[in-house]
Amino acid sequence: MSEPIRGPFHGRPLAGAIAIAALLLAAINLRGGLVVVGPLVTDITRDLALSASQFSMLTTVPLICFGVVSAFVPLLTRRFGPAMLVLGALALISLGAWLRITPEFFWIMSGTLMLGSAIALLNVLIPGLVKGYFPEHPGVMTGLYSVTLAGGAAMAVYIAIPVRDLYQDWRAPMTLWALLPLVCTLPWLYLLRVHIRTYQPPQTPKIKLWRNRRAWAITGYMGLQSTYFYCIATWLPNLLIDNGMNEADAGFTASLLNIVGISANLLVPMIATRLKDQRPVVIFVAVVSILGLGGLLITPMTATYFWAAMLGLGAGSSLSLALTLFALRSDSTTQAVALSAMAQSIGYLIAALGPLVVGALHDLRGGWEEALILLLILQIAQFFMGLSAGRAGTLSDG
Numbered sequence: 001m002s003e004p005i006r007g008p009f010h011g012r013p014l015a016g017a018i019a020i021a022a023l024l025l026a027a028i029n030l031r032g033g034l035v036v037v038g039p040l041v042t043d044i045t046r047d048l049a050l051s052a053s054q055f056s057m058l059t060t061v062p063l064i065c066f067g068v069v070s071a072f073v074p075l076l077t078r079r080f081g082p083a084m085l086v087l088g089a090l091a092l093i094s095l096g097a098w099l100r101i102t103p104e105f106f107w108i109m110s111g112t113l114m115l116g117s118a119i120a121l122l123n124v125l126i127p128g129l130v131k132g133y134f135p136e137h138p139g140v141m142t143g144l145y146s147v148t149l150a151g152g153a154a155m156a157v158y159i160a161i162p163v164r165d166l167y168q169d170w171r172a173p174m175t176l177w178a179l180l181p182l183v184c185t186l187p188w189l190y191l192l193r194v195h196i197r198t199y200q201p202p203q204t205p206k207i208k209l210w211r212n213r214r215a216w217a218i219t220g221y222m223g224l225q226s227t228y229f230y231c232i233a234t235w236l237p238n239l240l241i242d243n244g245m246n247e248a249d250a251g252f253t254a255s256l257l258n259i260v261g262i263s264a265n266l267l268v269p270m271i272a273t274r275l276k277d278q279r280p281v282v283i284f285v286a287v288v289s290i291l292g293l294g295g296l297l298i299t300p301m302t303a304t305y306f307w308a309a310m311l312g313l314g315a316g317s318s319l320s321l322a323l324t325l326f327a328l329r330s331d332s333t334t335q336a337v338a339l340s341a342m343a344q345s346i347g348y349l350i351a352a353l354g355p356l357v358v359g360a361l362h363d364l365r366g367g368w369e370e371a372l373i374l375l376l377i378l379q380i381a382q383f384f385m386g387l388s389a390g391r392a393g394t395l396s397d398g
Contacts, residue, residue, distance in 0.1 A: 007135050008194050019133050019194070022187035023126060023141070024148045026086055029184060030119050031153035033097045033177040034062055039160040043170035048103060058100075058112055060352060063230070065116025066123060067349030073124040073341045074334075082125050082132070082337075083191045089125075090181040090188070092118035097178035101171045123344050127326040128337035133194075138327040139273025146265035146320045154258045209342050212395050217388035218325050218339065223347035224382035225318035227354035228289065231375060232311050233257060234355040239368045243300045256308040261316025268320040273328065281321050282386030289314030289379050297372040318382070321390075331394050339395070 009016035037044060037058055045055050076085055092114050099111025130141045156177065163173040209215040236257070240250040272278045292310030295303060326343065330336035361371045 007133055009133065010136070015190075015194075016134075018187050018190055020141070020144070022086075022184075022191055023129060023133070023145060025184035025187065026090065026122055026126060027145045027148040028152035029090065029093050029177070029181050030122055030149050032156035032180070033093060033100075033115055033174075034059065034119070035153050036156040036160050036173055036177055037100075039157055040164065040170045040173070043164070047170065048105070048108070050105065054105065057109065060356075061109070061112050062116030062119065063348050063352035065113060066120045067345050067347070067352060069117045069120035070124050070341050070345035070348065073121055074338045076121070077125070077128075077337055081192075082129055083188055083194065085121055085125060086129075087185055087188050087192075089118040089121040090185045092121075094178050094181040097174060097181070101174050101178070120344070120348075124337060124340045127323050127340045128333050131327040131330065131336045132333035139269040139271075139324060142269035142273075142320065142324045142327065143266040146269065146316075146323060147262055150258055150262045150265050150316065154255075154262070157255075157258075209338055209395070214329060214388065214391075214393075214395055214397075215339060215342060217385050218322070218329060219343040219346050220385035221318075221325070221382060221389045222322045222343040223350035224378055224385060225285075225315070225322055226347050226351035227378060228375060228382065229315040229319065230351050231354045231358045231371075232315065235358055235362070235368075235371070236308070236311070238362075239296065239300065240304065242368065245301070245304070253304055253308045256305060257312035257315060260309045260312035261319075264313050264316030265320050268317045269324045272321055272324045277392040278321065278325065278328070278390035279387055281317070282383065282390045285314050285318045285321065285386065286379060286383040289318070289382075290376060293372055293376050293379065297369060297376070300368075321386075325389055329389070329394050331396055335395065 007016075009019055037055075041055060044050065073085075080088070096111040096114030096116075096118060099107045099114065102108060102111070126145060127142070130138055130145060134141045156173075159176075160173045163176065164170050166172070233254070237250040237254045240253055245253070268281060272281050275281070288310045292307045292314060295307035295310070300307070322343070326336050326340045330339050358371045358374070361374065362368060365371075
């Protein structure tokens, strides 16, 4: 019987608590600085004289950065170490957020590139660090990480207008997301001293991810679930308004995506890690996602809140499952980081195209039916990718 894997904080509760706080404080910065601009769109475009296409680059460019930069994270990790990279990424997030409140579009875009690149680093690093710091509890830690990520995004959107009104300046809420990363660096100074074992048994063969069928299945699942989320998050309010819903109700309905998704972010990793085979979770994700998309296609203004809740449940569950699979299907911390890099680099490049294609279909056809049918087809493809990715075992099996 093999000895159970122990993380570096086994028997050290205080050090473990610092590591948990460090991971969650890093996670809270992964979306807030990006999505805070959404509620402030009118103020920003008017004050800085930005066109609609220029403003759209503030959300599209980071997704491209996610895809490009993610591929280089394993190399950077070997060169600098994960904790040092996290510290650098948090500092870069802060600098990028500061530049996004300047009046010059060049510096705004420079800040956007910095912000997107730094978040890409953390997107890839944190799943690997979860496996390295807490190999005994990957499901619980992935759930907490996912909830914090989603909660940070929801908080950024929720407080943007109240903070703007309090200070009578749209830059005030954006300044908050420039200051927060600096505070979040403090526990990472301690983690610079922590050594992570890779937990790779000597008999485990070296895996070439780009030739591994299961790695490609996980990559496909990550890419398609990201496409699904960003398409829905971008276009759901417009779809509802075009069907006769007022802007306030459309905004509330769209917020259900994040509200319902938070519960899934927490529960799905804990459930998935208790199962040897994650295909039942894949089936659940497909059922609720197809139910929500089908409802919007057939009767968009009947049971609209329910359809939106199903979409949010599917989006939150699929993201958490994809992040959990990075740990469950890898044989070592190094391999988890490499798998995360591969899946997120390709996945986010795919996701960056999704909202553009859906918008083009809407403009071409004058309605949302064709776009929803496309998303349903992509959900079926995601389901089959998930069946392969969710099968019991690791990358080295077979």
